[in-house]
Amino acid sequence: MTWSGEIDRVHIGATKQEGGTRSRVCTVGGAKNLPFLEGASEMPLIALEICDDTGSWSPIVLAYTGDVTRDAGEWAKKAEKEFGADLVRLHLTSTRKRGFSDVRGVRTTIEAVLQGTGLPLIIEGSNEPSVDSEVFSACGEAAAGERALLGTAEADRYRSVAAAAVAFGHGVIAQSPIDINLAKQLNILLHEIGMPHDRIVIDPFTGALGYGFEYSYSVMERIRTAALKGDTDLAMPMISAAADSLNIKEVREAPQEVRDETAVMWEFCAAFSAAVAGAEIVCVRHPRTLEKLKKGFAHLAGEG
């Protein structure tokens, strides 16, 4: 198939030469065809998701990962050294507690994660408008120079996160609720307030397998084909995280002896399919899913 458009390249992470401390830079984008066909971009990247307050994190992942989950820095280190992640996505879940005010703690966590791993970072800040401004500017500043990816901008609250990204040289995740038009609109809004196209990653929102995943799959295919047909407002790389995968009934209620495997298969199917639909970055929480995806992508990319 031949197309006229090309997906923008976005760089995540900055090495010493570029003013950061990362050991490598991840580049996503550049596709000129549908995924894994001739002329498509490289292997999708896999981000392991970690957090700084495990209260709402899947007990399956916590049990498998072990004690390091109490320390985001150690967890990030293990993500790189032991699990082989391409990126670390830090969710600052501590900011979601009622009456949150510990902005200094957020800085400390980010610094610890930067210390723990040399991988490029994705940082998910608050999801409470009243603390957005403070939290995002702390995130931006703590990771200044590292060219991180900050999340998440949405149509009704994108200014704080975009401002922090612009001020400190980071990229931004633009999330829309499974809708190609809203995805495009948000990209235009972000562009208007100074985010260059090559620092935006589209998150079309991914429902868990069996819980709306098909909508996400199709909206990713639609966004990607629109971009390849030449719509530059949609020609950004995509990120997909079926974050609910481990909370859904089929996983929670799986027989004890197969619960871990069900969790992995549930994350795997959504992440693998998202990559087939066009996602350049897929995010998972179970370390074994990461390993399984690596193998699957290698075969699809023709490297194994």
Next chain:
Amino acid sequence: MALKALDIYKILPKKNCKECGFPTCLAFAMKIASGKADPATCPYLDEETRQKLGAATRPPIRLVRIGVGPRKVVVGEETVLFRHDKTFYHPPGLMVEIPDTWSPGQVKVVAAQIENEMFTRVGQDLFLSGVAIRNVSGAADTFQKTVAAIEEMVSLPEILISDHPEVLEAGLIECGTYRPLLCAATDANYTSFCRLATKFGCPLTVRAGSVEGLANLTTKCVQEGVEDLVMDPAATTPREFLALSTQIRKAAIERTVPAVGYPVYCDTTTYPDPDAACALGVLKYGSLIVTRPLEYSRKLAFLTLRQNIYTDPQKPIQMAPGLYPVNSPGRESPLLITVNFSLTYFTVLGYLEGAKIPCHLLVVDTEGLSVLTAVAAGKLNETLVRESLKKFGAEEAVSHRTLVLPGYAAPISGRVEEMTGWKVMVGPRDAADLPEFLEKEMG
């Protein structure tokens, strides 16, 4: 290429005789173009025109049936490259490989599992589709025994896999009347495979490693009288499968290579990573997917993926409206309202069950629209809420008069309060925040 209604009209006799059952030749032409009428019903067409119309108006991918009875696998007749362009119609058959070297006990266990194990999701029953019996032993009588053992136990669609016609024929003695799929004819042996397919009236798989090779082979088989064909692109890696299956689908639906207008076969057992291959087969145009036996997690995940991908994007699965008890509620438990878009319902239900909060969930009929779209379209309104409260006995089920509306229904909360006389609370927009909301506000 497909003909448009006007192109068809031009070559019709234009007599408006009505003998085809349609009022005018133009009406007939429009029906032919949309695949709803057969050109052969016009008595005034010459043979050449009839053939021309037939080739241009038959479905771009042939419908092929494997097996008989309620569990038969029906694949093909797909019309698009992306499900968002219309829908994918016929979910692939997930066929479990049974080698003829297995012990009778092993065969029994696996075959029974495939026939009996079922998952129910969103109101649909999900099964694996059938068995793929593979001649690994090399011996015809061993193959025949395995087929016989399976036939004796279950009535599932079957694929018979062997490179040797005499081995397949031994199997066909046991199951030849049940439309098993034969697998696979190559350029070297297709005449003997075609003879078998004709003798037993079975569909046939052809194997070649390129679009041209497959087109040649299907053309030859059709000349031999076998039209129910399935194509194995014989890819050696998932990457190659994706490239070939995409080329095939495109060539078939655009009718640039009509000879590849048949369903595609995908044998995941030949790949080093069968899980990735299975997911890829489901996503990208596999119609018959052969897999090793799947344990619980894989089975459930792949069946769910297949269900997701083959759901019609224009017809969301709906829940029956009604009052549903969650976590054995009492008369004091809160009453929550949601819509009958199944995804919304199951998401809300998941969080409520996870949080173990007893409550009553009133599902109102928004014709499958989500909360946001139902409010925007005026379908979720105060009248619907009032009627649903009455119709499903909410007034008797709870002793209080407070209801919780979804966050996105906030704009109608005042009117609902006025019309129903119930106290209305506006819940969160995101179902994930429901447990916290209920604890804080109602606890």
